[in-house]
Amino acid sequence: MAVPSSVLKVEEIQGRGRGIVASRPLKAGQIILTDSPILLYPTTPFSHHPSSFCDHCFKSLHQSSFVSCSSCHRYRFCNSTCLSKALNSSHSTWVCQALSKLQSNPLLLQQPLERQLQVRFLVAAYNLAITTPSNFQILLSLQGSPDNDEAANFLHHIISSLFSHPHNELFSLQLTASLLAKDKLNAFGLMHPFSETDENRSVRAYGIYPYASFFNHDCLPNACRFDYVDVNPPYDVTAGLSNTDFVIRMIHDVPQGREICLSYFPVNENYSSRQKRLLEDYGFACNCDRCNVESNWSDNDSVEGNVEEDEEENMAMDDAEEEEQCENKEPSETDNNDFPHAYFFLKYMCDRPNCWGTLAPLPPQGDTLSNVMECNVCGKLKRDDDDLNVDDKGQSGEVHMED
Numbered sequence: 001m002a003v004p005s006s007v008l009k010v011e012e013i014q015g016r017g018r019g020i021v022a023s024r025p026l027k028a029g030q031i032i033l034t035d036s037p038i039l040l041y042p043t044t045p046f047s048h049h050p051s052s053f054c055d056h057c058f059k060s061l062h063q064s065s066f067v068s069c070s071s072c073h074r075y076r077f078c079n080s081t082c083l084s085k086a087l088n089s090s091h092s093t094w095v096c097q098a099l100s101k102l103q104s105n106p107l108l109l110q111q112p113l114e115r116q117l118q119v120r121f122l123v124a125a126y127n128l129a130i131t132t133p134s135n136f137q138i139l140l141s142l143q144g145s146p147d148n149d150e151a152a153n154f155l156h157h158i159i160s161s162l163f164s165h166p167h168n169e170l171f172s173l174q175l176t177a178s179l180l181a182k183d184k185l186n187a188f189g190l191m192h193p194f195s196e197t198d199e200n201r202s203v204r205a206y207g208i209y210p211y212a213s214f215f216n217h218d219c220l221p222n223a224c225r226f227d228y229v230d231v232n233p234p235y236d237v238t239a240g241l242s243n244t245d246f247v248i249r250m251i252h253d254v255p256q257g258r259e260i261c262l263s264y265f266p267v268n269e270n271y272s273s274r275q276k277r278l279l280e281d282y283g284f285a286c287n288c289d290r291c292n293v294e295s296n297w298s299d300n301d302s303v304e305g306n307v308e309e310d311e312e313e314n315m316a317m318d319d320a321e322e323e324e325q326c327e328n329k330e331p332s333e334t335d336n337n338d339f340p341h342a343y344f345f346l347k348y349m350c351d352r353p354n355c356w357g358t359l360a361p362l363p364p365q366g367d368t369l370s371n372v373m374e375c376n377v378c379g380k381l382k383r384d385d386d387d388l389n390v391d392d393k394g395q396s397g398e399v400h401m402e403d
Contacts, residue, residue, distance in 0.1 A: 001141060003211050005033050010214055013259060018143070019216040020260045026250050029361030029370050032223065032260065033248040034241060037207035038135040039128050040090065040190075041120040045113055046103050051204075054078040056086035057243055058190055058205045060230050072100045088131075095127045098162040108158055115155070121183045121206070122159050122176060129170050138210045144181030152177040185282060186213040190229055190244065194378040196353045204229075205244075212246050217282070218261035219274055219290040220344050223250050224358045224376045225262060234374065234381060235362050251348055251360045266356040266377075267349060271295060290341055347384075350375040 003010055007026060013019040026032060040058065044051040050068075052061055055075040067083050069075045075091055077083040087093075102108055108119060129136040146152070156176045163171045189203035212225065226233070226247045237247060254260070265277065271294035278286050350357040357377025362370040373382050 001138065001210070003033065003214060007032055008260065013216070016216050016259075018214060020214050022254055022256050022258050022260055025256050026254050026260075027364055027369060028250055028252045029363050030250045031237070031247055031363050032250060033211060033246075034237070035209045035212045035246045035248070036242060037209050037244055038132070038138055039121075039124045040205050040207040040244060041117070041124040042205050043113075043117055043120075043203050045116055046105075047109050049103070050074050050076050053204050054082055056082045056090050058229055059243060060193075069096060071096050072103075074103065075099070090124065090127070092127055092131055094130060094162075095123060098123050098127075101162060102158075105158070105161075115151070117206070118151070118155055118180060118183070119158055121187075122155060122179060123162070125179045125183075126159070126163075126170060135210075139182055139208060140178070142182050142186045142208070142210065142213050144178070144183075144185040146174065146177035146181050149177075152180055155180065183208070188212065188225075188246070190227060191377075193230065194355060196355075198354065207244065209246055212248065212262075215248070215260060215262045217264045217278065217286065218259075218288050219263060219267065219286060220288065220341055221261050221263040221267070221358065222252060222254050222258070223248055223260050223262055224360050225249075226360075226374070226376045231379070234379075249360045249363065251358065263358070267345070267358055268356040271297065293341070348373075350378060350380060352378050352380055355380075 001010075003020060007022060007024055007030075008020050009023045010018060011021050013021075040056075042049075042051055042053070042055060042058070053059065054061055054066070054077050056077050059078055061076060061078065066076045066078060067080055068077070069083070069086075069091060071093075075086075075096070077086055083091075102119060102123070108116060125136070125139060128139060152173065156173045159176060160171065183206075186208055187206040188209055190205045190207060191201050192204050194201060215223070226249060227244065228247075229243050233241075233247070241247075248262075250260075264282070265274075269277070271291060274291070275285060278284055348359045350359055352375070355375065355378045357375040357380075359373040359375050359382070362372045362374055362381075364370060371383055373384070374380070375382075
């Protein structure tokens, strides 16, 4: 499946599988992809529904203006337009009936949240097969091999009670296991609004984004994704952008032929935490340039500590010269340095308490690059030399793919 962008192409990358590379030189802040979800599902436990978010677009609900499904009454929507769209897609007649049955299933209600969310995903996925078969085929084409484990068997049993209608030929244990694998490797999280006082932001919804799933991980990414679930972006974007769409922007310049990577989680995590998470959730060990350096650190070393130690030396250098050196170094050139990537964290990591988001410049205006950086977690805008007075936007920055 090709990426719908003239500046990107999908290639097989040795040792990394399928990835996305630049088909031409890319500039800092450049929008390289906008991507719409083929399915979304909420993270609310069945026993806690209804939620405080629209069950179709996941905007925060205003308590005085939402509308409810006239059949189940438990699922709520922003307005009649959102409800109408949901009835033809995410909240079809079959979904409405299926969720009503699950809402009173005592076996499901006793399960941990992870299992309940897997059931929500399977309902959304099988509904996709019924309502939009072409998108269901896209879902099946994504990476992820099925495991014949107890979870798949249990979930298959739960879902089987919902298929007493003409669509039951779609349903099988093998397909259920395959779908769960697709969800684990390809789901992105839409997060609750950012708060400086809350270190543990939770996910309000998960979604499958077909093209964003092509990006491989790197612990020092050269691109990051933005979403604007409850707010408008601080710049003009392609007309028709939905509030659940992703915008992928470049963090800095890259040459033609360079692989474009996202970080699957906040960049401040230490080496052991990153390796554990990547191995458990995605089945691979990362050997990126940063990991090759940090693998030699002691357990007490940290990104913040090494950044502070190198800050005087790095900031004494000319910004453009330092950035060029950091971007062009090969792994062999970094082996004798304690932390050659300090510049990335000084320039591109948000310093707001409990944020740890990644900063990327706003999109260029013609040939003029922007000197205003936007955080993909808290929405903070800042110049290279001082902060701007702006409202918090509370947008999402972490990739689920777990999440």
